[in-house]
Amino acid sequence: MSRSIDVLVLGGAGVDTIVYVPELPLPFADSHMVPAIETRAGQTGDFVALGVHALGLRTHHLDMLGEDHAGDLVRALHRDRGVPLTDVPQSAGTKRAVNLVGPDGRRLSLYDSTRAREEDRLPPETVRALAVRSRHAHVSITHPCAYALPLLREAGVSISTDLHNWDGTQAYHEAFAYEADVVFLSAAELADPEQTMRLIAERGRAEVVVATAGAEGAYQLLDGELTRIPAVTPSAPVVDSNGAGDAFAAGYLFGRLSGEPPERCGLFGAIAGAYACTVPATRADVIGREELLRELLRAATP
Numbered sequence: 001m002s003r004s005i006d007v008l009v010l011g012g013a014g015v016d017t018i019v020y021v022p023e024l025p026l027p028f029a030d031s032h033m034v035p036a037i038e039t040r041a042g043q044t045g046d047f048v049a050l051g052v053h054a055l056g057l058r059t060h061h062l063d064m065l066g067e068d069h070a071g072d073l074v075r076a077l078h079r080d081r082g083v084p085l086t087d088v089p090q091s092a093g094t095k096r097a098v099n100l101v102g103p104d105g106r107r108l109s110l111y112d113s114t115r116a117r118e119e120d121r122l123p124p125e126t127v128r129a130l131a132v133r134s135r136h137a138h139v140s141i142t143h144p145c146a147y148a149l150p151l152l153r154e155a156g157v158s159i160s161t162d163l164h165n166w167d168g169t170q171a172y173h174e175a176f177a178y179e180a181d182v183v184f185l186s187a188a189e190l191a192d193p194e195q196t197m198r199l200i201a202e203r204g205r206a207e208v209v210v211a212t213a214g215a216e217g218a219y220q221l222l223d224g225e226l227t228r229i230p231a232v233t234p235s236a237p238v239v240d241s242n243g244a245g246d247a248f249a250a251g252y253l254f255g256r257l258s259g260e261p262p263e264r265c266g267l268f269g270a271i272a273g274a275y276a277c278t279v280p281a282t283r284a285d286v287i288g289r290e291e292l293l294r295e296l297l298r299a300a301t302p
Contacts, residue, residue, distance in 0.1 A: 005134040006057040012045020012140030013063035014095030015070040018281040024102035041073035042284040045140040051250025051286045066093035116143040131155035146175040168196040178204030187213040197221040229266035234274040242281035248273035271295045
């Protein structure tokens with residue numbers, strides 16, 4: 001069977017309510033007047049799917065959604081952006097979160113933990129049918145994606161995942177960390193990012209581990225060598241860090257699946273992540289291929 005899908009994204013579909021707050025941490029008070037409260041579709045898997053699709057990769061998204069208003073918002077987002085979506089019924093309802101966003105673009109995310117049940121599974125036959133058509137699978141760490149990892153391996157697709165703000169010790173993340181070929185994570189909660197990156201490479205099957213570090217750029221571990229990926233100066237003011245990690249992953253995967261060398265993949269990721277920081281959290285905008293290549297030229301110009 002031909003590989004008609006470049007990137008199969010599993011999990012991470014949901015809806016965020018964005019609240020702009022005067023500062024983080026938010027001082028205790030009975031009430032605060034805030035500039036805006038808006039709800040829009042788009043969580044980690046949605047943003048990766050939109051990101052790789054906008055960069056020209058053939059994309060398909062698979063996750064569980066509720067028959068609710070939030071699920072309708074997610075389905076509409078994919079339909080409007082032209083990203084194929086296979087949604088499996090989720091009786092607990094569509095995943096939801098509240099993101100508090102400060103004036104400097106930092107965020108605090110509050111996730112509704114009731115939107116999943118332990119027995120939830122993506123149907124194996126659906127995972128297999130999509131996996132055999134795919135070149136690569138990006139697996140969100142949302143439940144129940146860990147159970148799909150062996151099926152993806154059987155189908156012979158390469159796998160990536162994003163551990164987000166893993167502290168290097170929580171057991172839940174290990175199945176993803178040690179089963180993926182490409183592992184992204186944030187350095188935010190890591191006392192020693194290099195140690196954690198090397199642990200992932202030694203215990204798992206990762207060919208490359210990338211730790212993003214915000215304005216400091218990112219770090220890439222490949223063949224035992226740790227190198228730094230410089231940060232890219234955004235072409236517009238920074239307003240929000242929401243979705244920057246997902247954008248970095250999408251840019252990096254675009255480079256990798258296009259046959260680019262690792263350092264170029266890292267640059268693509270840095271450009272896409274910087275662009276995401278210029279987009280308000282209330283919008284689900286991602287960088288396109290033409291703009292990415294234009295920013296690549298700008299970054300290369302002394």
